[in-house]
Amino acid sequence: MDDASRTLPAHADPVTTEEAGPTLLVKIFGKDRPGITAGLFDTLAGFGVDVVDLEQVVTRGRMVLCALVTAPAGDGAVEGALRSTVHAWAESVKMQAEIISGTGDNRPRGTGRSHVTILGYPLSARAMSSIAARITDVGGNIDRILRLAKYPVTAVELTVSGTPTPQLRSALAPEAMRSGVDVAVVAAGLYRRAQRLVVMDVDSTVIQDEVIELFAGHAGCEEQVAEVTAAAMRGELDFAQSLHARVTLLAGLDASVVDKVRAEVRLTPGARTLIRTLKRLGYQVGVVSGGFTQITDDLKERLGLDFAAANTLEIVDGKLTGRVTGPVVDRAGKARLLREFAAQAGVPLAQTVAIGDGANDLDMLNAAGLGVAFNAKPVVRRAAHTALNVPFLDTVLYLLGISREEVEAADSETL
Numbered sequence: 001m002d003d004a005s006r007t008l009p010a011h012a013d014p015v016t017t018e019e020a021g022p023t024l025l026v027k028i029f030g031k032d033r034p035g036i037t038a039g040l041f042d043t044l045a046g047f048g049v050d051v052v053d054l055e056q057v058v059t060r061g062r063m064v065l066c067a068l069v070t071a072p073a074g075d076g077a078v079e080g081a082l083r084s085t086v087h088a089w090a091e092s093v094k095m096q097a098e099i100i101s102g103t104g105d106n107r108p109r110g111t112g113r114s115h116v117t118i119l120g121y122p123l124s125a126r127a128m129s130s131i132a133a134r135i136t137d138v139g140g141n142i143d144r145i146l147r148l149a150k151y152p153v154t155a156v157e158l159t160v161s162g163t164p165t166p167q168l169r170s171a172l173a174p175e176a177m178r179s180g181v182d183v184a185v186v187a188a189g190l191y192r193r194a195q196r197l198v199v200m201d202v203d204s205t206v207i208q209d210e211v212i213e214l215f216a217g218h219a220g221c222e223e224q225v226a227e228v229t230a231a232a233m234r235g236e237l238d239f240a241q242s243l244h245a246r247v248t249l250l251a252g253l254d255a256s257v258v259d260k261v262r263a264e265v266r267l268t269p270g271a272r273t274l275i276r277t278l279k280r281l282g283y284q285v286g287v288v289s290g291g292f293t294q295i296t297d298d299l300k301e302r303l304g305l306d307f308a309a310a311n312t313l314e315i316v317d318g319k320l321t322g323r324v325t326g327p328v329v330d331r332a333g334k335a336r337l338l339r340e341f342a343a344q345a346g347v348p349l350a351q352t353v354a355i356g357d358g359a360n361d362l363d364m365l366n367a368a369g370l371g372v373a374f375n376a377k378p379v380v381r382r383a384a385h386t387a388l389n390v391p392f393l394d395t396v397l398y399l400l401g402i403s404r405e406e407v408e409a410a411d412s413e414t415l
């Protein structure tokens with residue numbers, strides 16, 4: 001190749017299908033082994049063709065390699081020679097080859113691009129069919145499919161174009177519920193990769209417990225606490241009223257109970273993996289809780305979190321007074337704290353992710369760039385951007401496009 005032909009074009013506008021020349025799509029299928037890609041391109045190199053597009057996937061040891069190349073210069077005889085040479089090479093390595101003539105590059109993708117993550121436990125063919133059919137119904141086209149995880153859930157990510165993200169999300173949410181799978185729809189693009197702050201609720205999100213119930217266990221007032229909780233759920237009390245009513249029941253409890261409750265708290269499966277992986281990727285991670293700083297500060301320390309905020313149980317002379325100090329962290333408070341953490345982290349709100357299970361989390365979930373309802377009540381599930389209904393918190397990583405393989409590779413590197 002001489003120097004002149006290496007010079008880049010003066011402008012880099014994409015070549016449209018109409019003005020582009022003839023191309024050949026070369027598809028190779030068969031048992032994956034080292035050297036297939038090198039062999040194919042070595043064969044093609046003899047005809048001086050250029051690469052227009054290239055994709056390869058391997059599933060259970062079988063590879064599909066699709067190369068879109070410019071047609072060789074010269075008459076039909078040259079193209080015929082290319083075809084027979086590629087077929088002969090494929091036969092020699094026990095692969096199947098298919099060569100299809102055409103013009104130009106792929107058609108440009110439709111506008112409106114989204115990532116659709118489907119999580120199944122298991123992922124049935126029936127569910128896959130229903131979700132794919134709804135995508136088609138709203139004018140979407142599946143451009144790519146990639147498996148993100150096979151454990152603890154099967155997770156696949158579809159890149160869909162041709163329909164706006166909100167329309168796709170509203171079409172798929174009810175289908176996900178009917179099909180018994182989790183489906184998350186997020187806009188594709190740079191924003192997704194720029195997400196840099198994750199803020200999580202604590203009770204029944206980062207931990208499996210409700211902290212007030214653990215305290216109530218030590219105070220012998222589980223039933224009274226449960227009654228207040230039920231009244232709050234019926235809408236008879238707002239959050240602050242129910243918090244005060246429940247904390248009052250703890251008055252006189254010895255402060256040593258705090259350590260006992262800290263020891264009783266059970267992390268949600270996947271919580272450590274989620275936080276460790278996010279930290280490695282440079283995310284800042286925080287928790288906000290309608291529970292108590294006596295627990296969230298300990299979690300912050302143990303899990304290496306950047307932010308933690310909650311209500312504080314007042315302790316005087318070694319006893320709980322039955323009161324909380326400072327402003328109450330309620331539904332509005334959680335959203336306010338998300339904004340504060342984002343400001344402190346220097347992250348725009350649109351690049352934040354919030355995760356929670358309760359009605360108390362809804363303002364925060366809606367204020368975040370991506371709100372994830374985690375094993376939430378139906379009212380929360382319906383109102384959030386996306387919902388996860390598998391009991392593993394690290395599945396949040398799949399919504400961010402991070403695969404299980406990448407998580408495990410990162411873990412093994414630091415061993």
Ligand SMILES: [Mg+2]
Pocket residue numbers: 201202203204205356357358
């Ligand atoms: Mg909660």
